[in-house]
Amino acid sequence: MKNKFEKAFNTYALLLCILLMASCNGQKKNTATEPQNTGRPNVLVILTDQWRAQATGYAGDPNINTPNLDELEASSVNFKNAVSGMPVCSPFRASLITGQRPLTHGVFMNDVQLDTNAVTIAKVFNKEGYDTGYIGKWHLDGHGRLQNVAPGKRRQGFKFWKGNECTHDYNKSVYYDNDNPDRMVWDGYDTFEQTDATIDFVNNRNKADNPYMMILSYGTPHAPYHTAPEEYRNMFDPANIQLRRNVPDSLKTQVKKDLAGYYAHIAALDDMIGKLITNLKNTGQFENTIIVFTADHGDLLGSHGAYKKQQPYEESARVPMLYHIPKRFKIASGEQDALMNSEDIMPTLLSLCDIEIPNTVEGLDYRSYMEGKEKIGDVTLLTCVQPFGQWNKVQHNAREYRAVKTQQYTYARSLNGPWLLFDNINDPYQLNNLVGNEGAAAIQDDLEKILSERLKATGDEFLPGLDYIKKWGYPIDKTGTVPYTN
Template sequence: MATFTHKLFFGFLLVALGILTLGVRNSPKPEEPLNILILHTDQWRAQAFGYRGDPNVKTPHIDQLAAESANLFNAVSGMPVCTPHRASLLTGQHPLTHGLFMNDVQLDTTAITIAEVLADAGYQTGYIGKWHLDGRGRHSFTPPGGRRQGFQYWKALECSHNYNNSAYYTANSPEKKFWEGYDAIAQAEDAQQYIRDHAQDEQPFFLFVSWGTPHAPYRTAPQEYLNMYAPKEMQLHPNVPPEMDSMVRADLAGYYAHCTALDDQIANILQTLEDTGTSDNTIILFTSDHGDLLGSHRAYKKQQPYEESIRVPMLIRHPQILPGEYAALMNSYDIMPTLLGLSDAQIPSSVEGYDFSEYLIEQLPLPDTTTLISCVQPFGQWNRFDRGGKEYRGIVTLRYTYTRDLNGSWLFFDNQRDPYQMNNLINNPAYSELQQELDKLLTKKLKKQGDEFRPGMEYIREWGYPVDAKETVPYTP
């Protein structure tokens, strides 16, 4: 297996990367456009896979996919919450550009999305599962046209995590329908049927499968998967405080049950690609919108700038890309231009993300060794243990994570020496020079994005979003 090796240095000008450049794969360029399949999960943290060394979880099929793919192991969700990530994925833009820097608001119908670009290039487009980009109520009907953002085939719902009584809308009908049984299985079966229906078409397809799991509620997977995990056997991250031990063990067992259920569904979809003869001419992207803290740092869910929250799986299988580990810090807004680059489709001028396609295919040196993370509008209290979120801006390098809150420097970690981020280096004399350099670099990158880092309510007022007393958009669960 081909891998990149890298070594990080820091001095006066911060961090540099040395890459062993590999030979270009001698696969012929496909004569016909490649299909594109996005397998997208909700709240699956990058650490929770067999191929990433998790001692608890069973993900044999995704582990095999990882062995066949480019594994962008440094990938992050730049604003680790559902709606902002999804909008950035579809548009290739930063959250303060497309305006979806919080959940439950609507993506502008004039946005230029990957589905629209690919449809214009002759692709058939389809979307199955959780949408979370319409902002009209989590169970509302999203009609055909602009609010579906270029997707033609449609079996989706704005948002639901009731996995065993999960609704969707399809075609032009406002009639609410329901997936049979556990929705992840039913949605995978629908994706398999879509592939069968379009495998022999002259037009390529772009299919986006968006599952709601392994997001909470955790213990709602089918019993056969729940039976695979005993809470008492779970090994916890050392950054989970002892008083949360019992709760986290139970939740982690349920979380992993969802993960393994999805692993089986991905195996079924991949087998359908093989059975229909479309495996070798389909680009596969497997990822998630953000991670889940699951008790780490005394918190649950996402948004916070810790590894369990911001790091996401990012696997890309493509006939011209050598399998192996790739160091690129791919962000949410880099996915659209990279997929367009891999499919030889034109990247619109509205895109702000980076196209990593040449880096991946030609084994080029990294164009940048940093990326940004941010939170504009934090959630309030998530559970009885959590202390609530903060607004922040941060920079992630190949080794360090540095963040500021509205009061100044906040968190600074050496992720190589301290992978569980238990030693905050802020104001540590041994790291003062590096802290200053990271702070300057963060300021420079924020300025380039036009982000003044003001209080979140100022952005909310500018975009005209109605919020409740918790400063979040009200919605019907």
């Protein structure tokens, strides 16, 4: 009897050991999907091109559903009044990676090169042991579009590279792969291909000891508006598009058509944002990754009778700005009123990663604001140096300007004096210019004083645009202007 009992017991014990070992092995296999909540956070910046703040589901646009972006917004700090301080491509990008204003870093127009000796976000993160990467549109090299941004100083510190200087051909577009000098082509719609390349980068970093800082720079939803995949274009009928109240009758038919294409790009982007976030969750990285979603500027798309950007109107200057921050930071999600600007992104990210902010940086660090410890961002500057170009001409109401934006007002001064004053709360479509209005005289005087103080504090003499172009030695063609594209 004793032998039978011992035999049965040993068999039971052996089975128990096998089950325990299987359980342990199963836990080991699943560690990649468990949240990694310790150590320094990863950073993923999702940068889009020409996505105006109003064009999201969470912002109330009646024409577009953005379920993935809405879900991200629900778990993020939403700077609902964020702006692009100089609302055009290259200036924003240079401010993003230097933390400086355009008249400091010198990229106050498109298609000029950022100083290769600049102190950039990638160089700082590199010194702290981060793996840095850049995928997509660059637009900071100034050596001609579709050209290779050669490895070395011209990539401003980014180590991993799959990008191009600039292209708006989103189907089979050109890029360069790390150190390979050969021109490569994305197989299909580059929004999809760049997303997959980012996922590959993230997954390859998942087992690495070092955290990463990646900027994914999409070219969409910038024009051309009608080149998204057919399945997305078929989602939007121009006849059903609801226009903003500041689109003039003469443009309504064209704007409805273009908005349908614009929203098609956005719908595709929203799907890709969902794909990125799903991958971060599946690999256990979501709660150890700071995600910033933003755009370099907006798009007027017919509002105020104009297209594209650079003007101080809401559709041009205001951009989406979401910060998903891991829960362990104990920063509450939700809307914030502060007017975060382009140069504020770099210092805020460095601060969140406990990295010292270089003294070259001019932007504000918003970490303490998000923690509820400091009140900043009640007013910010908007700047335009260049009143020319194929779409930003004087006949389209373009001009050099300096503007201040508060949580309620936008006030702009041109070289000829006060130009625009809008009450953005009571006049959200900016239809009523209050400059010279007797009832708004005190408000205008206060804003003029604030603007003058800001210009003095930043050393901005507010000169004609060509004075800055000559100062920086940028080329001027035979017509007396600068070759400039969109």
